[in-house]
Amino acid sequence: MTKVTMTVNGKAQTRDVPDTTLLSDFLREELRLTGTHVGCDTSQCGACVVHVDGRAVKACTALAVALDGAEVTTIEGVAQGKELHPMQVAFNDHHGLQCGFCTPGMIMTGIDMVERYKASGLPLTEEAIRHELEGNICRCTGYHNIVRAIEDAAQKMQAAPAAAAE
Amino acid sequence: MTDGIGARAKRKEDRRFTTGKGKYTDDIRVENQAYAAFVRCPVAHARINGIDASAALAMEGVIAVHTGPELKADGIGDLIAGWAITSKDGSPMKTGVWSPLVTEYGRYVGDAIAIVVAETQAQARAAAEAVEVDFEELPAVVVADKALEEGAAQVHENVPGNLIYTWELGDEARTDAAMANASHVTELDIVNNRLSPNAMEPRSAVAVYDEAEDHYTLYTTSQNPHVARLVLSAFYNVAPEHKLRVIAPDVGGGFGSKIYIYPEEIACLWASMKTGRSVKWTSERGEAFLTDAHGRDHVTKAKMGFDNEGRIVAFHVDTIANLGAYASLFATVTPTYLYGTLWSGQYDIPAIYGTVRAVHTNTVPVDAYRGAGRPEATYMIERMMEVAAREMRMDPAELRRRNFIREFPYQTQVILAYDSGDFDAILDKAQKAADVAGFPERRAEAEARGKLRGLGYSTFIEACGLAPSAAVGSLGAGVGLWESAEVRVNPVGTVEILTGAHSHGQGHETTFAQLVSDRFGVPIDNVQIVHGDTDKVQFGMGTYGSRSGPVGMSAVMKALDKVEAKAKKIAAHTLEASEDDLVIENGEVKVAGTDRKMGWHEVALAAYTAHNLPEGLEPGLKEGAFFDPVNFSFPSGALICEVEVDPETGVTEVVQFTAADDFGTIINPMIVEGQVHGGVTQGIGQALLERVVYDEDGQLVTGSYMDYCMPRADDVPSYVLDHHSTPSPNNPLGLKGCGEAGAIGAPPAVINAITDAIGTDDLQMPATPMAVWQALAWARSPVAAE
Amino acid sequence: MYPTTYHKPASLSDAAAALSASDEAMVLAGGQTLLPTMKQRLASPSALVDIRAIPELRGITVSGATVTIGAATTHAEVAGHQGVQQTIPALACLAAGIGDPAVRHMGTIGGSVANNDPAADYPAAVLGLGATVVTSTREIAADDFFEGMFATALEEGEIITAIRFEAPKRAAYMKFRNPASRYAIVGVFVAETAAGVRVAVTGAGADGVFRHSGMEEALSASFAPEAVDGCEVGEGDMAADIHASAPYRAHLVKVMARRAVAGAV
Secondary structure, X not given: OXXXXXXXXXXXXXXXXXXXXXXXXXXXXXXXXXXXXXXXXXXXXXXXXXXXXXXXXXXXXOEHHHHOOOEEEOHHHOOEOOEOOHHHHHHHHOOOOOOOOOHHHHHHXXXXXXXXXXXXXXXXXXXXXXXXXXXXOOOOOOOXXXXXXXXXXXXXXXXXXXXXOO | OOOOOOOOOOXXXXXXXXXXXXXXXXXXXXXXXXXXXXEEOOOOOEEEEEEEOHHHHOOOOEEEEEEHHHHHHOOOOOEOOOEOXXXXXXXXXXXXXXXXXXXXXXXXXXXXEEEEEEOOHHHHHHHHHHOEEEEEEOOOOOOHHHHOOOOOOOOOOOOHHHEEEEEEEXXXXXXXXXXXXOOEEEEEEEEEOOEOOOOOOOOEEEEEXXXXXXXXXXXXXXXXXXXXXXXXXXXXXOOOHHHEEEEOOEOOOOOOOOOOOOHHXXXXXXXXXXXXXXXXXXXXXXXXXXXXXXXXXXXXXXXXXXXXXXXXEEEEEEEEEEOOOOOOOOOOOOOXXXXXXXXXXXXXXXXXXEEEEEEOOOOOOEOOOOOOOHHHHHHHHHHHHHHHHHHOOOOHHHHHHHHEOOOOOEEOOOOOEEOOOOHHHHHHHHHHHOOHHHHHHHHHHHHHOXXXXXXXXXXXXXOEXXXXXXXXXXXXXXXXXXXXXXXXXXXXXOEEEEEOOOOOOOOHHHHHHHHHHHHHOOOHHHEEEEOOEOOOOOOOOOOOOOOHHHHHHHHHHHHHHHHHHHHHHHHHHHHOOOHHHEEEEOOEEEEOOOOOEEEHHHHHHHHHHOOOOOOOOOOOOEEEEEEOOOOOEOOEEEEEEEEEEOOOOOOEEEEEEEEEEEOEOOOOHHHHHXXXXXXXXXXXXXXXXXXXXXXXXXXXXXXXXXXXXXXXXXXXXXXXXXXOOOOOOOOOOOEOOOOOHHHHHHHHHHHHHHHHHHOOOOOOOOOOXXXXXXXXXXXXXXXHHO | OOOOEEEOOOOHHHHHHHHHHOXXXXXXXXXXXXXXXXXXXXXOOOEEEEOOOOHHHOOEEEEOOEEEEEOOOEHHHHHHOHHHHHHOHHHHHHHHOOXXXXXXXXXXXXXXXXXXXXXXXHHHHHHHOOOEEEEOOOEEEHHHHEOOOOOEOOOOOOOEEEEEEEOOOEEEEEEEEOXXXXXXXXXXXXXXXXXXXXXXEEOOEOOOOEEOHHHHHHHHHOOOHHHHOOOOOOHHHEOOOOOOOHHHHHHHHHHHHHHHXXXXX
16 A cells, blocks of 8 residues: 555545556545546546646556656546536537546547647647547547537637636 | 427536536445456356365455356346247247356356455456366357358257247248349348447446345446346346336446346346345456447348349348347347348338348357347348449439339338338438539549549438337237336426436437427426436336337327326316417416416416315326337438548548438437437448457457457548438327437448449458458459459 | 556666566556556566656757657657657657557657567667667667567666667658557658668567568668569568458558658658
8 A cells, every 4th residue: 555645626635545556546436536437448448538737648547656746637627616617518519428428538638639739839620639539439429529519619718828727 | 498399409417427427337336335256258168167266265355256056046047038039930949048157158258157246346356367167168159150050069058050040031932933033133242240339338237235125226337227127026036126226327328238137237136135245346348348248240141133124123131140149138139020120121122031040159149239130131231222233333322212112101021111201302312412413523533642432322211119019029029118207297397207218328318308398388407307217217118229219208298298288277277268278388378369377387386285276186297108109110311421442551531421311300409410420430330440359269359449449530520411301100209219320321331432432342341441452452353353 | 457566766776676676577667558458467567666757767858960768758748849850750750649649648658669569659760760779777779679579678677768869861650550459550660861771660570570671772772652662571471460461461561661751751
């Protein structure tokens, strides 16, 4: 057992966990933040994507003990109180989700990609969005409306200061 | 502001999903929680000689290890096939015995042998590895047509030659005679590739036994919790229905794979009683590939005869369907009544005959997967039409039009009577939306870039809205397929709808509320949908086969009729008017042509205060209804796919995909479009990317996303959709169902487009880059040219 | 996952000590391959030595035509680094195509090179550019480093600290992805370097990354796509699986090589 402290959604959290504890298990089982989902065991589906120190990572492929001192944002932490993040709003506006299981990972990936493109000044085209979604699998939507949602959120986030949600 | 029928209402359920507050089974943790893992058969066929759990039991945190013989001794029943199929010689089907935990033989890689219960999931999984199984490996058979060969390994002793049934449909003599006189006959060998459903949420179960009450609760990933409870009670003897509550909370997709009650759920319930602990099991993705029911897996020889004007005169089908090691719940009906009854497609075919031989193999059971039987029928027919058009040098759209059914109702030669449709109209719309006229120009432009561009059609019809109970009963079904609903109006006028349908992505919390909004003018936010809990909803048959709309919503409509009638009685009494003069508009009950009216909430309150009700009328405003459809519903559509093939690598890009569908009445276009997007993507997945592969020994090769290729965002285009509605005459709303259409219609459109591009029809699904490259190489080789 | 003990040394010497203290210890660099392998219970290191807190293993320096990338530098950092983009665009481009965005945020160049997965991208760049693998004890030329799939010249306890690349005149990497895993079925790195043309092939070979001397000779004579056409790619040396047979892989090697030459900058 190793003592780990990380800031999750703005709150310091300390737990004693086995060294093999994955970040996804730390979030789901230790902190009971069950919005981070696990849909595969080979790091491909992306249902578990969270932000660690401002970058999207797969929580199922990171050890909690390795993230001592890290800042972690999960799907539960992107809204400002009751006000949803533009990406969350866009997924509702454009019907970018059906069963909802992949949705947290899609939204976290969507926010990360928009922020990165914004920082780089590159245009986030439909082709770029589809390519950026390579690590996120959805079985319900056929991606059409996820792409629409990210396009729309990107426009709205363009107006906002960078990384406002983090 | 209300959102009635036809409104693009945004989904009410989205807030919890977009904020990470959905409640899926694996998110649930109960008192006294322990965790289960399963010991599984490591080979495709084995005799189990003994199980030594002593090392596992000595490990930290391990509570118990239980095996098949113990489960059997406690009276837990074997798994059932829900549909009895009769062979053409009149004999009943023969299926192998499926015990939740194997007692003597393991029959596929992953067959559950023992359940291990421990304090943590990690401990359970580690202990499962430490259970020693003494087994003797036996010969295995994996592939459908090999299972019927002389000398093939026997999967079950009581199923000689692995043959479950030989089912027939249609008129053989008439079909043979018509075929003999045909001026052109198209023949095709077709493989419908085996798929893994892959709902993104893996299966999960939390079983809670309450010893004081002798009562069980099962939280599980189910599309139909009531059917689960019925089967667990009546056939598996876990507990009588009043002692068993099944809750399917938020469920992360199903696509058929979560209809069935699997060994794991049964074993977890039983183990909860044995150990006195709450037992939780969540499948890993690798475990899902091994144990979730697969789909499709047909091998077919088909023949279609035409007269000299391109009219179909006869259609002959010979299919072998691989059902895997055991006959799962809907497995036996999928390649028969859900398949053969669609052999007429959208076409007026005067003579049809076919047989289906269903076989056992040493693979995981195959059962209904999105579309179930109808994609297999559609793929076959629509490939035949395209190939026939090419052989007869006709335009493939024109050949289809020459054979379209134009008068309804239309009685096919294969049981079904189509109720409505306008196949010309939807094909017109699809051709226009796809700009078929501009295709030659696009093809030339692609050619200049070194790409082969092709266009393919698929015009399909399917049977949804499962199903008229008496009809399916006469065909062997073990249950009726009606649906129930209850409408509860609260004293403040808000409404609860209880439905036996189950939403696992379909958006029922929004669309079912739209029905109430439309009827009473209540905002959808004032309507709550209750589903997925056998303690709350009395009964229901769940969601699959695109039945929630045509059957589930119809039950709601019937209950709403009753509520409306009673509300009008109350309002008429208060307003001193005749019920017949009352209309409900914008949340008010009005006397037509006057300014006399009551708010909807006032009527509701009057029903519950009961101070001034018409004489003899009971207080309250709550009604229930059961709806049993008189016929299936028949969605149809025309799909057009355009692809570009890179001849150097064989890579296919779907550059344009158009779908024009007839779903009858549409409650929420946004949600219907979403269903088509998802269905078409699964269809493109089947056509281009997905296949389950077992090696010769029955080991699963495609056991993870490293080898089983799921469609990603960059594998598919944005879609072009259109609709043309001919409402179904067989349900109050005119609904036809839209959940499966895309998965049914898309695969042949994709393959027809690729074969158009590469100039050869010698191509099976999935059309992987290697397969396309090989087909191209073969077509261009001197041998093929001869 | 089997139990293991996690270490996060702050210096190279502590890392070496931690590695030698345990029989089956492994280096954890980004974990994007190792952790999934451990989750599937296919690897069971007794200890994990996380090298990401060792300062000298992080970061990129560009000095003239020399690009030195610390072993613990992530794919995203390489892909987004202006100096790399300008000096060896093919390398930045290769890094931008590894895995997916989330994997690129965690996966590292040192981890990829040390693992030498036969379908990984980086080995093609290291071999194709004739890079130098710098370790805790020595420098190893790329030609001496890769010893067949999952095998390298690394000794027990030896840790990669950096990879040093010399900018080529022009280079490009073309990958034919496995549609499911998105690893390379065939990846060809073509570089025209001061010491001649180098062609490194990943994904295709039955024994991991390799150089193709026939194509190197042909391209040395004429650095043009057509030069590849006459070359022989032996099917017998190719890997085969459900996604690609040996003949198909052999064919793709030539197609990707041709496209790499055409795209070389």
